[in-house]
Amino acid sequence: MKKVLFVAVLALAGLAACKDNGAVVAKVGSASITEDTLNRKLALTPPAYQNYVATPLGKKQFIDAIVREAIMVESAKQAGIAKRAEYSEALREFEENQKRQLEDYKDGLLIEAYLKEIHTGITASESDIEAYYNVNKESFDNPVEYTVKHILVSDQKDAQDAYAELENGAKFDDVARKYSQDSASAENGGLIGPFKKGDLVPEFEKVALELKNNEMSGIVETQYGYHIIFKVSEKSIPAITFEQAAPLIKRTIEKEKFDKWFEDRKKSLGVTVNYDSLQSPKDAPGSAAEVEIVEEAAVTDEEGGQK
Numbered sequence: 001m002k003k004v005l006f007v008a009v010l011a012l013a014g015l016a017a018c019k020d021n022g023a024v025v026a027k028v029g030s031a032s033i034t035e036d037t038l039n040r041k042l043a044l045t046p047p048a049y050q051n052y053v054a055t056p057l058g059k060k061q062f063i064d065a066i067v068r069e070a071i072m073v074e075s076a077k078q079a080g081i082a083k084r085a086e087y088s089e090a091l092r093e094f095e096e097n098q099k100r101q102l103e104d105y106k107d108g109l110l111i112e113a114y115l116k117e118i119h120t121g122i123t124a125s126e127s128d129i130e131a132y133y134n135v136n137k138e139s140f141d142n143p144v145e146y147t148v149k150h151i152l153v154s155d156q157k158d159a160q161d162a163y164a165e166l167e168n169g170a171k172f173d174d175v176a177r178k179y180s181q182d183s184a185s186a187e188n189g190g191l192i193g194p195f196k197k198g199d200l201v202p203e204f205e206k207v208a209l210e211l212k213n214n215e216m217s218g219i220v221e222t223q224y225g226y227h228i229i230f231k232v233s234e235k236s237i238p239a240i241t242f243e244q245a246a247p248l249i250k251r252t253i254e255k256e257k258f259d260k261w262f263e264d265r266k267k268s269l270g271v272t273v274n275y276d277s278l279q280s281p282k283d284a285p286g287s288a289a290e291v292e293i294v295e296e297a298a299v300t301d302e303e304g305g306q307k
Contacts, residue, residue, distance in 0.1 A: 025063065028070040029078075038066060122261060124253035132249045133242050139197055140240045147193035147232040148208050151175060152182040152225050154275075159219045159226035166216065172230050181225070190230070196237075198252055204229070 022035035042050060042062065052058040081087055133140060149172055153159050162179040166172060173189030180186040192200075197209060203222045211217060211231035220227045265271075 026067050026070070028067060029074040031070055031074055033063075033066055033070055038063065041066060118261070122254050122257040124250045124257070128253050129246050129249045130242075132253060133245055136198075140242075140245050143196055143237050143240055144234050145194040145196055145237045146208060146234045147191070147195075148211075149173070149176060149190035149230040149232060150182070150185065150192055150204075150208075151180045151190050151228040153179055154181060154225040156219070156226055159228065163219055163228055166228065172216070191232070193232070198248075209234075 022037075022039075024032045024034055025038060026033040042053060045053075049058075053062045076082070151159075151162050151172075153162065158179060162175050165175050165178075176186050176190030180190055182190070185192055197205065199205070200208070201222050201224070204220060204227060207217045207220050208229050208231065211229065213231055213233055215231050217227075217229040220229060
């Protein structure tokens with residue numbers, strides 16, 4: 001019943017969201033349907049349907065649909081639906097949700113505007129990219145591609161429990177499916193990759209690259225939680241030219257600058273966090289690689305525009 005009432009609230013909101021002007025097209029009880037009402041609702045429909053409404057038959061069917069909606073609304077009012085507790089509760093929840101969405105939208109606008117303002121400070125210059133390439137030239141001339149499996153948990157005890165099962169002979173894939181909170185990789189036994197040096201967070205990557213094939217790490221802590229890593233394979237791939245590497249280097253440098261900016265701001269704002277206040281759902285955050293990609297959305301893309 002609650003869900004049905006919520007839908008009814010949406011219908012009412014659609015009819016009464018703003019005061020209509022324009023010629024009256026139809027009257028339904030005390031309500032008037034104006035040209036403005038029709039145009040507003042038509043603007044929310046797909047372009048193909050708008051083309052259909054341009055035909056005589058389409059126009060009639062569209063107006064009839066709006067009239068039927070108005071009949072339902074007027075009938076619901078006469079039946080006293082608006083006075084029922086379920087209706088009032090659904091309307092209250094809708095209004096609160098709208099307020100939250102507005103606050104989120106305000107925050108989003110602030111972030112978008114501020115990112116444009118600090119854009120220059122987190123942009124990688126051509127000289128930055130060239131310097132990075134030259135310092136890491138060996139990695140580009142003789143690149144290696146790595147594939148690993150991992151188990152990610154937010155709690156150290158869970159990591160110890162998972163590690164104990166592995167030490168007692170449990171299969172890595174099975175333990176990953178049981179414990180890992182990286183939903184993107186858990187179903188595949190924790191599989192990540194292939195990736196190259198520099199793609200993942202340093203703490204994770206350092207351990208992963210030093211492992212031998214078919215070797216398992218101990219418990220590794222990163223900003224995303226506690227990992228257990230299993231090295232699957234590594235193989236050499238063709239050399240990467242400067243032109244090929246430049247877009248990736250640009251994103252890498254900009255992310256590093258953005259991370260440093262965040263760390264500086266955390267210190268200056270005196271940020272404190274209680275991570276134990278929220279229990280992580282089993283299918284929450286993606287892998288370290290995925291979170292890296294999400295964070296890159298805050299820096300510029302290779303063409304220099306905002307993502």
